[in-house]
Amino acid sequence: MLLCISGTNAASAxxxxxxxxxxxxxxxxxxxxxxxxxxxxxxxxxxxETAKRYPRLSPIQKQRYHNRLLKWSKLTPEQRNAAREKYRAFNKIPVKQREEVRKMVREQEARKAEDSGNSAPPAFQVR
Amino acid sequence: MVKLSSSAELSQFLTSVERRAYKHAIYAVRDDHAALDIVQDAMIKLAEKYGDKPAEELPMLFQRILQNTIRDYYRRQKVRSAWVSLFSGLQSRHDDEEFDPLDVLEDSENQSTPAAPEASLQQRQIIALIEDALGNLPARQREAFLLRYWEGLDTNETAAAMGCTEGSVKTHCSRAVHALSVSLKAKGVELP
Amino acid sequence: MITNLDPEKITRLLTLSTGQLDQSTLLALSSARQNALQRQPVRAPVFALSMAHGIHRLIPSPIRLWVVAGLLIATTVIGMGYWNHVQEQQIDETDLAILTDDMPIDVFVN
Known part of the structure; x- marks a missing residue:
């Protein structure tokens, strides 16, 4: 077991x-x-490691994965650690509360999408 | 062919609006880091998306973008506060330096360096009280008041920047003026 | 009965207040402006916007980055063996979950 672990860790650059x-x-x-x-x-x-499971993701999950990779990779290791901690903590809170937060976030995202859809102000676009 | 804004023109424009933009943001969010982020976001958005627009279109575009950026911030804050109440221990606490108008007041009273010549001590105190009152207005009223009276937009332009009707601009403005009058009167402020 | 103030009297004072910003704020505004001007040439700004929020906090301190990377490598080299292996797997699973969850990533990132 140990050998196998150190084997993967030693993968050359x-x-x-x-x-x-x-x-x-x-x-x-x-x-x-x-x-x-x-x-x-x-x-x-x-x-x-995460990419290994990519082929088995659903289409929507694949899309999210692709959309988020760049931002994720640009975070500092500290930020990624904090995000992992938060994610785990989030998944430990009672289901009911969790669903409430999910719902609220979904609503916010929908509003944001709506806004960015008409963020180009038509009144000032006249040429 | 309309003349497009050059880099120098954009630079000049941003320089001319940045202080007021910062004030807009700080009245709305009362946090200097967040206000600077908002101004920078708005500037970047303008440069990236509309940097090739004719110079005379920039002021209205910028107001619209700035107000949208402030509203986005409110939305993020709303989710975030729900988040904090869920598990506050995990939240990093480096952005709680709240803007407190009382600090400003005290600072200006105890300041060892002389006040800027253009504003007297009394003026500074009045300004702090006005800013406090502005900060306490409902967001839409404050937005309408600042755009209409400070930025000097007409009701039609204000409505466009706020994404609402001219009717509600008028309502927001008159309520804002009334609320400010009441609040300043209560504090015994006489405007020069 | 309260008589309404003249809005112009208020806004005159607001304008005056823009002359009282402190030096550090003025510097920050000027650097925000420079950042914006650098982006003027039209490029695809897909991630620029989301990255722009809190940009001064997002810039990774190279020292911190190296310290953290160094610590990670050190723990690997010392080898916590199996325990380490299990933890690594958990991190990978969390990462995948964060990258595919229906909650947007911003919710978990400061």
């Missing part, structure tokens, strides 16, 4: 480069193609 990735991995991590090789290797390994 070369095998983490964008060019060395397989087609499945590249598809999953496509939004990061430009910055992949600049990311710390710890982060790349972590992302590769």
């Amino acid at each position: 070369a095998s983490l480069s964008w060019r060395a990735l397989g087609p499945d991995q590249r598809e999953a991590l496509a939004p990061l193609d430009q910055q992949w090789d600049t990311l710390p290797s710890v982060q790349r390994k972590r992302l590769l």
Whole structure:
């Protein structure tokens, strides 16, 4: 067991480069193609772990995954840790409360989407 | 072909509005970091999305963007406060330096450095009280008041910037003026 | 009976107050302006906007980043063995969950 763990940890930097990735991995991590090789290797390994499950995600989950990768990768390790803690804490609160928050956030997102839809002010667009 | 705003024009425009924009934001959110973020967001949005618009369109575009950015901030805050009440222990606490008009008042009273020549001590105190009263107005009333009277937009332009009807602009404005009058009178403020 | 104030008297004082901003605020405004001007050439601003919020907090301190990365590597090298392995898996699972949950990522990110 230990051997196997240290084996994965010792994966050489070369095998983490964008060019060395397989087609499945590249598809999953496509939004990061430009910055992949600049990311710390710890982060790349972590992302590769999540990418393993990409093929089994539902279409909407795949879309979310793609939309969020870039932002996620730009956070500092501290911010990512804080986010993980929050996510876990969120999933520990009673289901009822959790659903209330989910509902509120969904409503907010809907309003935001509506707003950005008409954020180009028609009155001032006249040429 | 309409002349598009050059980088120099955009720079000049932003320089001319940034202080007032910051004040707009601080009256609305009462947090100097958040206010600076809002102003920067609005500036970036203007530069990115409308940086190629003719210079004379910039003022209205910017007001609209600024007000939208402030409203977005309110929405984020609303979700966030629900969040904080759920598990406050996890929330990082580096942004609770609230803007307190009383601090401003005290500061100006105890200041060792002389006040800026253009505003007397008494004026500063009055300004702080006005800002306090403005901060206590409902968001839409404050928005309408500032756009209509401070930015000098007409009701039609104010309605466009706020995304509401001219009728509600008029209502918001008259309520705002009344509320400010009541609040300042209660504090014994006589405007020069 | 309260007589309504003249709005102009109020706004005159507000304008006066813009002359009283402190030096650090003026500097911050000027740097915000510079940031905005750099973005003027029209590029696809997909992530620029969401990143712009709280930009001065998002800029990673290289020292902190290296300290955290260093700590991560150190723990790996020392090898907490199996326990470590399980934890790693949990992190990966949480990461995937955050990246695919129907709650937007901003909710979990400060």
